[in-house]
Amino acid sequence: MTPRDAARAILDSALAAGDVTPLVHRHLGLDARYRRVVVLGCGKASAAMAAAAEEVLGDRLAGGFVVVKDGCAVPVPRVEIAEAGHPVPDERGLAASARLLELAHAAGEESLVLFLVSGGGSALTPAPAPPITLAEKQEVTRLLLASGATIGELNAVRKHLSRFKGGQLARAAWPASVLTLALSDVIGDPLDVIASGPTAPDPTTFADAREVLARRGLAGRVPASVAARLEAGLRGEIEETPRPGDRLFGRVTSVVIGNNALIADAAVAAASRLGYRPHLATRELQGEAREVARDLVARARGLEPPACLIAGGETTVTVKGTGRGGRCQEFALAAALELLPTDRMTVLAAGTDGTDGPTDAAGAIVDGHSIARGTRAGGDVHRAMTDNDAHRFLAASGDLIVSGPTRTNLLDLYVVLRS
Amino acid sequence: MTPRDAARAILDSALAAGDVTPLVHRHLGLDARYRRVVVLGCGKASAAMAAAAEEVLGDRLAGGFVVVKDGCAVPVPRVEIAEAGHPVPDERGLAASARLLELAHAAGEESLVLFLVSGGGSALTPAPAPPITLAEKQEVTRLLLASGATIGELNAVRKHLSRFKGGQLARAAWPASVLTLALSDVIGDPLDVIASGPTAPDPTTFADAREVLARRGLAGRVPASVAARLEAGLRGEIEETPRPGDRLFGRVTSVVIGNNALIADAAVAAASRLGYRPHLATRELQGEAREVARDLVARARGLEPPACLIAGGETTVTVKGTGRGGRCQEFALAAALELLPTDRMTVLAAGTDGTDGPTDAAGAIVDGHSIARGTRAGGDVHRAMTDNDAHRFLAASGDLIVSGPTRTNLLDLYVVLRS
Numbered sequence: 001m002t003p004r005d006a007a008r009a010i011l012d013s014a015l016a017a018g019d020v021t022p023l024v025h026r027h028l029g030l031d032a033r034y035r036r037v038v039v040l041g042c043g044k045a046s047a048a049m050a051a052a053a054e055e056v057l058g059d060r061l062a063g064g065f066v067v068v069k070d071g072c073a074v075p076v077p078r079v080e081i082a083e084a085g086h087p088v089p090d091e092r093g094l095a096a097s098a099r100l101l102e103l104a105h106a107a108g109e110e111s112l113v114l115f116l117v118s119g120g121g122s123a124l125t126p127a128p129a130p131p132i133t134l135a136e137k138q139e140v141t142r143l144l145l146a147s148g149a150t151i152g153e154l155n156a157v158r159k160h161l162s163r164f165k166g167g168q169l170a171r172a173a174w175p176a177s178v179l180t181l182a183l184s185d186v187i188g189d190p191l192d193v194i195a196s197g198p199t200a201p202d203p204t205t206f207a208d209a210r211e212v213l214a215r216r217g218l219a220g221r222v223p224a225s226v227a228a229r230l231e232a233g234l235r236g237e238i239e240e241t242p243r244p245g246d247r248l249f250g251r252v253t254s255v256v257i258g259n260n261a262l263i264a265d266a267a268v269a270a271a272s273r274l275g276y277r278p279h280l281a282t283r284e285l286q287g288e289a290r291e292v293a294r295d296l297v298a299r300a301r302g303l304e305p306p307a308c309l310i311a312g313g314e315t316t317v318t319v320k321g322t323g324r325g326g327r328c329q330e331f332a333l334a335a336a337l338e339l340l341p342t343d344r345m346t347v348l349a350a351g352t353d354g355t356d357g358p359t360d361a362a363g364a365i366v367d368g369h370s371i372a373r374g375t376r377a378g379g380d381v382h383r384a385m386t387d388n389d390a391h392r393f394l395a396a397s398g399d400l401i402v403s404g405p406t407r408t409n410l411l412d413l414y415v416v417l418r419s
Numbered sequence: 420m421t422p423r424d425a426a427r428a429i430l431d432s433a434l435a436a437g438d439v440t441p442l443v444h445r446h447l448g449l450d451a452r453y454r455r456v457v458v459l460g461c462g463k464a465s466a467a468m469a470a471a472a473e474e475v476l477g478d479r480l481a482g483g484f485v486v487v488k489d490g491c492a493v494p495v496p497r498v499e500i501a502e503a504g505h506p507v508p509d510e511r512g513l514a515a516s517a518r519l520l521e522l523a524h525a526a527g528e529e530s531l532v533l534f535l536v537s538g539g540g541s542a543l544t545p546a547p548a549p550p551i552t553l554a555e556k557q558e559v560t561r562l563l564l565a566s567g568a569t570i571g572e573l574n575a576v577r578k579h580l581s582r583f584k585g586g587q588l589a590r591a592a593w594p595a596s597v598l599t600l601a602l603s604d605v606i607g608d609p610l611d612v613i614a615s616g617p618t619a620p621d622p623t624t625f626a627d628a629r630e631v632l633a634r635r636g637l638a639g640r641v642p643a644s645v646a647a648r649l650e651a652g653l654r655g656e657i658e659e660t661p662r663p664g665d666r667l668f669g670r671v672t673s674v675v676i677g678n679n680a681l682i683a684d685a686a687v688a689a690a691s692r693l694g695y696r697p698h699l700a701t702r703e704l705q706g707e708a709r710e711v712a713r714d715l716v717a718r719a720r721g722l723e724p725p726a727c728l729i730a731g732g733e734t735t736v737t738v739k740g741t742g743r744g745g746r747c748q749e750f751a752l753a754a755a756l757e758l759l760p761t762d763r764m765t766v767l768a769a770g771t772d773g774t775d776g777p778t779d780a781a782g783a784i785v786d787g788h789s790i791a792r793g794t795r796a797g798g799d800v801h802r803a804m805t806d807n808d809a810h811r812f813l814a815a816s817g818d819l820i821v822s823g824p825t826r827t828n829l830l831d832l833y834v835v836l837r838s
Contacts, residue, residue: 272664
């Protein structure tokens with residue numbers, strides 16, 4: 001093909017991608033071409049997604065398998081729902097990833113694989129390539145985290161130790177078509193990061209994985225099975241994860257059907273309906289929970305009441321103590337410490353999946369009386385902050401939000417009301 | 420409601436927005452609740468969108484009306500398709516906006532209004548509020564553009580002279596539910612800018628409109644009918660455009676179903692399949708066409724062949740001459756001037772809607788021989804560049820891309836191949 005023909009072919013492919021017919025079909029109804037749909041999924045909200053898909057698909061839904069975190073299962077008559085360990089992967093997750101690969105393989109060209117992915121999907125589908133064991137893969141993750149590796153570096157290595165992540169589920173499904181509907185729990189919605197991208201192109205290679213280990217001083221410290229796999233990959237003896245541009249992605253369509261912006265925007269609209277002038281601080285809140293809390297409270301003080309400062313995103317907690325809590329509870333407690341009883345301010349922080357840290361709370365709602373209430377009930381706010389033990393104090397003050405698992409998982413919502 | 424209750428209500432609303440059931444339904448099939456769907460639309464690609472919707476909806480599609488640019492009509496048995504003037508609005512556009520408002524009013528609570536919007540929709544639906552005439556509204560636009568007003572300032576004024584733009588179509592449809600599917604021809608996909616946002620909240624007010632005219636020194640220079648309307652609006656005698664948070668948007672769902680990122684990403688994948696190492700320069704290309712062309716060619720020279728530099732976006736042309744052309748043709752001609760016959764480089768620039776400026780070409784593909792070819796055929800490249808007459812030269816060199824209207828409208832694609 002001449003370069004001119006290539007240029008034209010590139011334009012034609014781009015226009016085909018923009019053709020409104022498939023775009024509209026995709027948003028109004030599944031292509032009627034697919035009489036048989038197989039539902040696969042992993043992630044906290046994926047069983048709820050499968051239930052919704054079944055309502056639409058009815059008899060076209062031929063079956064499938066979805067793995068969720070313990071407690072997140074909902075009944076879906078035509079789809080097998082399994083639970084597995086999260087955030088620490090377990091044997092049930094090993095079985096789940098094997099089953100997902102098996103069903104993807106069996107789908108066949110005439111089928112559509114509807115892949116329903118949401119946050120937590122990565123931990124729920126451990127699939128270390130033999131002879132690497134789950135314990136060995138976890139050891140590599142531990143070493144990388146301890147060495148200060150970034151999430152990008154961590155994923156470059158993990159995808160190359162896995163049979164499932166980094167587009168390999170999509171490869172297993174070939175030549176079936178794949179429609180991935182993703183709920184994003186990652187800021188920016190990168191499809192190769194959400195649940196480690198089982199149907200997304202992998203921008204990284206075996207060479208990148210080796211380079212990460214060298215850069216982090218781990219080249220000689222990883223288990224022998226891991227080193228051997230990376231070496232075999234570099235020698236070309238193991239197939240690379242599918243790259244961007246691989247023809248198999250011509251049969252994969254991915255749509256982020258929900259993200260944190262949706263949450264933040266809905267909160268803005270709700271605040272306005274309730275008579276609070278809404279201010280959207282950011283849809284990408286990040287940072288140390290207690291510091292961000294102080295900052296947002298200070299910013300809300302500058303607003304003319306009735307007003308509502310809203311942020312979406314996900315804070316982090318640098319754990320130094322041994323207490324129980326989560327980023328939203330720690331945010332709320334830090335915010336409460338900024339409030340006087342005379343302040344007409346109320347602060348809410350909640351994880352949209354209904355769980356914050358290893359607790360049964362989604363977050364908390366605090367006000368200028370929270371510290372006094374909690375202290376009267378026997379709480380020790382100083383200890384709670386130094387020991388990362390916000391859960392105990394907020395339970396005492398009666399400020400916890402306990403919702404149980406929700407039907408979504410789109411990071412956190414942070415709200416400061418000034419009334 | 421106490422602030423604590425309000426905080427909780429805001430969380431509940433946000434979680435409802437993130438609930439996977441409607442999100443999945445929306446992407447797999449229209450809510451079965453709506454037995455009757457009315458299709459409305461405006462924009463270059465909106466008839467093609469209506470045809471696609473009809474294929475999915477079948478008998479549930481009760482009727483509707485869509486207005487497109489001359490030449491962009493496609494037959495849709497259940498929907499009336501009209502053509503109107505673009506880019507200069509005309510009487511047919513006035514009739515079209517009136518018809519769209521009328522059908523929105525008539526829809527009723529049990530119906531879904533499916534609004535199919537794409538670029539060009541604003542010019543196709545002029546609806547100056549009486550007694551303002553179309554000529555008077557165009558005069559205001561002309562004055563604003565001549566004064567250096569930004570697109571944001573222009574829209575703040577125009578929405579407040581219109582009965583249709585800035586969310587007013589959605590207001591007309593209340594209490595019907597509205598699902599807007601948008602093809603974005605605006606960088607960043609702002610729903611209030613695409614076709615002037617007939618179903619999107621308007622962040623601007625009558626006060627903003629007056630402020631813009633004052634800032635641009637036009638307060639005493641606009642037609643009397645325009646000044647009178649803005650004054651009446653400021654006195655509260657005319658209803659404001661619907662604001663963010665207005666309860667009517669609780670019944671409006673908007674989805675950007677295609678944007679330029681889709682085009683650029685598909686081009687990257689196609690280049691890779693064809694053996695060119697793809698480099699995505701940007702999905703938000705802006706700037707003076709001829710300058711951007713030189714820049715992209717220079718960047719492509721630095722790539723190791725075979726490589727392909729890809730950009731999506733929309734350049735602009737500061738018109739100084741009286742010739743015929745468009746931003747993509749001018750880009751291509753400026754790029755051709757940078758290429759030697761010995762350069763193994765090929766440059767494509769094309770508007771995804773199939774028309775570039777007021778010509779029948781979508782753009783052009785040029786190489787190191789284009790200037791010689793065009794000159795041999797009687798073209799004058801110097802004159803073509805100084806008189807903004809790229810079309811004539813590229814017709815002579817045989818480099819035009821002539822596709823006719825496409826089934827989409829997602830800004831432009833720019834490609835430089837190094838082979």
